[in-house]
Amino acid sequence: MKTIIEPFKIKSVEPIRFTTKEERIKLLKKAGYNTFMLHADDVLIDLLTDSGTSAMSSMQWAGIMQGDEAYAGSKSFYRFEEVVKKITGLKYIIPTHQGRAAERILFSTIGGKGKFVPNNTHFDTTRANVEFTEAEAVDFLNEKGKHPEIRAPFKGNMDVKKLEHFIKEKGKENIPVCMITVTNNSGGGQPVSMQNIREVKEVLKKYDIPLFLDACRFAENAYFIKKREKGYHDKSLLEIAQEMFSYADGATMSAKKDGLANIGGFIAMNDDELAMKCRNLLIVTEGFPTYGGLAGRDLEAIAQGLEEVLDEHYLQYRIRSVEYLGEKLVAAGVPIIEPPGGHAIYIDAKRFLPNIPPEQFPGQSITCALYIEGGIRVVEIGSVMFGTYDKDGKLIPPPMELVRLAIPRRVYTQSHIDYVLEIILEVYRKRSALKGYRITYEAPMLRHFTAQFEEINHKKHEG
Numbered sequence: 001m002k003t004i005i006e007p008f009k010i011k012s013v014e015p016i017r018f019t020t021k022e023e024r025i026k027l028l029k030k031a032g033y034n035t036f037m038l039h040a041d042d043v044l045i046d047l048l049t050d051s052g053t054s055a056m057s058s059m060q061w062a063g064i065m066q067g068d069e070a071y072a073g074s075k076s077f078y079r080f081e082e083v084v085k086k087i088t089g090l091k092y093i094i095p096t097h098q099g100r101a102a103e104r105i106l107f108s109t110i111g112g113k114g115k116f117v118p119n120n121t122h123f124d125t126t127r128a129n130v131e132f133t134e135a136e137a138v139d140f141l142n143e144k145g146k147h148p149e150i151r152a153p154f155k156g157n158m159d160v161k162k163l164e165h166f167i168k169e170k171g172k173e174n175i176p177v178c179m180i181t182v183t184n185n186s187g188g189g190q191p192v193s194m195q196n197i198r199e200v201k202e203v204l205k206k207y208d209i210p211l212f213l214d215a216c217r218f219a220e221n222a223y224f225i226k227k228r229e230k231g232y233h234d235k236s237l238l239e240i241a242q243e244m245f246s247y248a249d250g251a252t253m254s255a256k257k258d259g260l261a262n263i264g265g266f267i268a269m270n271d272d273e274l275a276m277k278c279r280n281l282l283i284v285t286e287g288f289p290t291y292g293g294l295a296g297r298d299l300e301a302i303a304q305g306l307e308e309v310l311d312e313h314y315l316q317y318r319i320r321s322v323e324y325l326g327e328k329l330v331a332a333g334v335p336i337i338e339p340p341g342g343h344a345i346y347i348d349a350k351r352f353l354p355n356i357p358p359e360q361f362p363g364q365s366i367t368c369a370l371y372i373e374g375g376i377r378v379v380e381i382g383s384v385m386f387g388t389y390d391k392d393g394k395l396i397p398p399p400m401e402l403v404r405l406a407i408p409r410r411v412y413t414q415s416h417i418d419y420v421l422e423i424i425l426e427v428y429r430k431r432s433a434l435k436g437y438r439i440t441y442e443a444p445m446l447r448h449f450t451a452q453f454e455e456i457n458h459k460k461h462e463g
């Protein structure tokens, strides 16, 4: 069969609200040109994130009713623990209310001044949690992963040589953990090959440094391995996921992604002492170790979601719908990170708007234009999110200026995707009229969530 269909039928629907372009121009201005500040009800198609935005299945909703809300030792915890252990093979499974809570607990326990944490690319919350302890977060993405136009199967891979060189330079005693983010969200949702995970593990083993997976999108990564890596075609997705985790000494997870749940996460590890320390911290800040800041019903929804996410029909539809959007954009000449990643399309804002320099935030300009043109909400992943300043207050831009269109899981149908395509092409057609932005307010950390902007050189938007 050539046509890949949504592998579900729809039982419950949620209306979306249409607004006019004039309304959206006013709403965006009121939001300080920051799409995080918009009311979700004013958004037609919400591609801000794939995190916590999944549509749950009837089985997950049924699980919600079965949630055991016992404070300690809830039945739902044991179901959750069993499913996570089946996939990861890790010894200690500690629930947390979301991914960043797992990160905070991990890095508060092993981070600190003078320490370094390597990763293929730290996600923003991961970086923030490492740096909050005054440790340094260092990225070792392979060279191909830094070039949006290069097509390669595993652009999320880590540069193993550079990693080893870094370990020798800084000393293994200063590197409490090495992370690999699968798939690599900040680098375009690109997958990491099994071979790369294995090679990283081999290097780390030499220096006795534990490997943790940032496993938010482990199932999508497993699907790419099955499709693209020799030797995995006939393996089940569960087997591939199990092999990925077999090289890890631990994992942090946001169940808001491949847990197909609206909230939740976990931290998992094999080390007895580390588990004890993490649990103790969890009790102070999140809750008892069998609920970790979640309700029993959330644990049920996550357990069920983790079973469903490894379904091959689901992942085929999921990855294909992202790829479909990517193919159409490329055919129309819109620059994106190629090949498309697992959960999102990343527009290459540098090539889309070559006339707007990083200090005028080209990605933010596209983000605003997509909302005004068609009520689509996306997010900038470039100088707004990752830019820093030198001592003279001059912007140090990150290597890439991207705009992410994250596709929520099981939420939108093909015609929604076709609408998104139409709007992007319209904005692309009008790109020479887009303006840069300047920041008028920014918080000291994770500024993109709350920053306020104004348009440079105010000019009326094209009608």
Ligand SMILES: Cc1ncc(COP(=O)(O)O)c(C=O)c1O
Binding pocket: 051, 098, 099, 100, 101, 123, 125, 126, 181, 185, 214, 216, 253, 254, 255, 256, 264, 265
């Ligand atoms: C790769 C990665 N790590 C960590 C996180 C943090 O998870 P959460 O949003 O549940 O705190 C995210 C969230 O988007 C992510 O994409």
